Amino acid sequence: MSAGISRELIALRVARELRPGQTVNLGIGLPTLVAQFVEVGSGIVLHGENGLLGYRPAPGSAEDFDPDFINAGGEPIALVPGSCFFDSALSFAIVRGGHLDVAVLGGLQVSERGDLANWCVPERGGGSIGGAMDIATGARRLIVAMEHQTRDGQPRIVRECDYPLTASSCVDLIVTDLAVIEVTGRGLLLTEVAPGVTVSEVIQATGAPLAVSRQVKGMDL
Amino acid sequence: MSAGISRELIALRVARELRPGQTVNLGIGLPTLVAQFVEVGSGIVLHGENGLLGYRPAPGSAEDFDPDFINAGGEPIALVPGSCFFDSALSFAIVRGGHLDVAVLGGLQVSERGDLANWCVPERGGGSIGGAMDIATGARRLIVAMEHQTRDGQPRIVRECDYPLTASSCVDLIVTDLAVIEVTGRGLLLTEVAPGVTVSEVIQATGAPLAVSRQVKGMDL
């Protein structure tokens, strides 16, 4: 099995999906890396569910860390022209009210129907829903960015999620270290493979039926 | 029948009910006059459902009228130290959420149970609910300030309202040109009469049973 692309390249591939004028929320973890590929002045507005619109990642350091200027993952951010702040009610009015054009979330499992599980590992119990359920339900377009398989080599793309769901039939696109897969009304469609990865390797690593696009190609990086 | 007190004196009597620290909404018309008797620095905060807290009436004139600084009746207001502005959702969160200590509304009819009708004269049809239903329902204490009788000499305080209701069992105190009447769990209680008005004249002018307080006295003006 070939090694897939790095987390940074997954983030870069996701960033290629974003368009000027879109309001975009980036989940904690891998999706946060996407911010690095969103240029100030691109017309893409990043939304933080903790109450801001318009930010960029700040280099930051332990010494000059200002806890009042953070993203939803608690990491330092810097403002861009046109930034603004608000409370959590307005922040989720944006999410739930259909004002979020795109959201990028991490995933533990995605089903062939686009169900997402990303907030609880049953073995660990408890869990942290955070804004994930609202975002998965409310975003107009949901991209999941994740590793294709677990560390134990189990597929994360499955027929049926056995982890607790975040939302059902919510995922539009899956970007992993191995592939780009669209969730369509007729199931999963493989559209791109990572450099050095073959279509059959992707099918092998996927736990659900995968149709292969006639236009399947190398990942757009 | 003796003439009752003026609208200004009704407003003055109502103002005597207000206490420092209270947040108070004044309805359109007669209740608006109460603002003239609320001193800046009294600790009483006036709420306008159009989106402000902390104001005083402005003398104003047609020439220097600024339409962005008005009360809910469209009349000019001036700010006081500590004033602030907000939108209609927060304004009615204040009303509905129990943050309004006292409201003063005008009335067309009040029933012996404290039902209020003040937004529609059936003969005219249509009507204007404005903030009245929310305020009558949400205020912790509701004072109705009105003329005791209609121009035709019909009682406005009745056993049962025949005008469309604003809210039921909402009125705590009625202040009129003739009297001050409390709405209690056991019906209406006359506690004060206007100067020169007798208890029997008030009873005569009232369309619902009226108990007379043992401590009934002249109006506290």
Next chain:
Amino acid sequence: MTKRFASPDEAIHDVFGGARIMFGGFVAAGSPATLVAALVRRGTQGIVAIANNIGIGDNLDDLCERKQLSRMIASFAIRASSARESRFERLYRAGEVELELVPQGTLAERIRAGGAGIGGFFTPTGIGTVAAEGKETALIDGKLHVLEYPLRADFAFICAHQADEAGNLVYRGTSRNFNALMATAADVVIAEVQEIVPVGAIDPEHVVTPGIFVDRLVLSGERHVSWY
């Protein structure tokens, strides 16, 4: 990438017959007079209007001159006592326009719900009155509540004091009222403002309506407001 339009007429160029339009403002405060005037010029018919008030002196009453409204959803429409009759009132009495009266707080909350993706909410306001007639109720915490549904529109015409080119808005005085809510609850949000400044010129702490809610900007014409 500016959202600025050269004229109010261009800013409302795609308003169609039968459109559902929200109009911000509370009496004269924050009323989008310039956009309403453009709509009068455009002459669009069959409009379903959502606004706090329509009465004598209100800009919206101008839409009654050529009977442009088919239905009005408002909290203030016909004064319980009034010497003069508005044009809306005359049309209403003639059966030429429908009126849905909504308690003001419920109107605000329904618009907020429309913008916030809330499917409905329970309010104690209106219980025991015509405002709750025929509606589902529930006893919650010992108190009757009525179920109200969200309001959305095709267009929102709003009025703010200042905008930046990205559509971030600040208001002035009591003019936020319904404007800040309607900005969230329509497919196309058109804001008229006194001034348009470069992006970044408004302090991020002071923005009231984030620019992502605002689609189009146009400068307000001179205001002619009388105190009535």
Next chain:
Amino acid sequence: MTKRFASPDEAIHDVFGGARIMFGGFVAAGSPATLVAALVRRGTQGIVAIANNIGIGDNLDDLCERKQLSRMIASFAIRASSARESRFERLYRAGEVELELVPQGTLAERIRAGGAGIGGFFTPTGIGTVAAEGKETALIDGKLHVLEYPLRADFAFICAHQADEAGNLVYRGTSRNFNALMATAADVVIAEVQEIVPVGAIDPEHVVTPGIFVDRLVLSGERHVSWY
């Protein structure tokens, strides 16, 4: 008439055992660290806490040192993957504290509803998940929604940047979050701030939380926040 208290300990002097307390903040932003430290000193037991998050490095986790919490209502509590375990997590796994996990937007909206007198609301969030289990649902506009109820508390501990003596508050950066909502939804609202200025010193256009919501003010102690 100032709302200022001389110390955080005096400001929370009447917090009782079993009290329901809301704590503002989102991770470190706007977390009322000074008030939480006073509550740790006070040692009050059986607290039902409502907050966005409780995890490693969060002030609230300090309340687990002496097991002061009986129940936690939060959106963030146990990370799906984490090398280190919080004190809360240990107590939770030992069955010594209950946890009600609420989606963050639903948590915000429930608190807002508690402050706004809304008896309940329908949200699409949580449908098909454990968050909707056992709850009433309704099909609205072709989409399933779950009925959620308001949250209120005996006390709210919040954190703002600046207050005037009347309790008008402004925040800084991403610290409004739950603070501005919780200010409306508790019987006693206690705000810690960096600075208290005279009434009138804050521009009326910039006030975020009106003073009528705030009962008590106290100055924040020095902040010790690490980036984690």
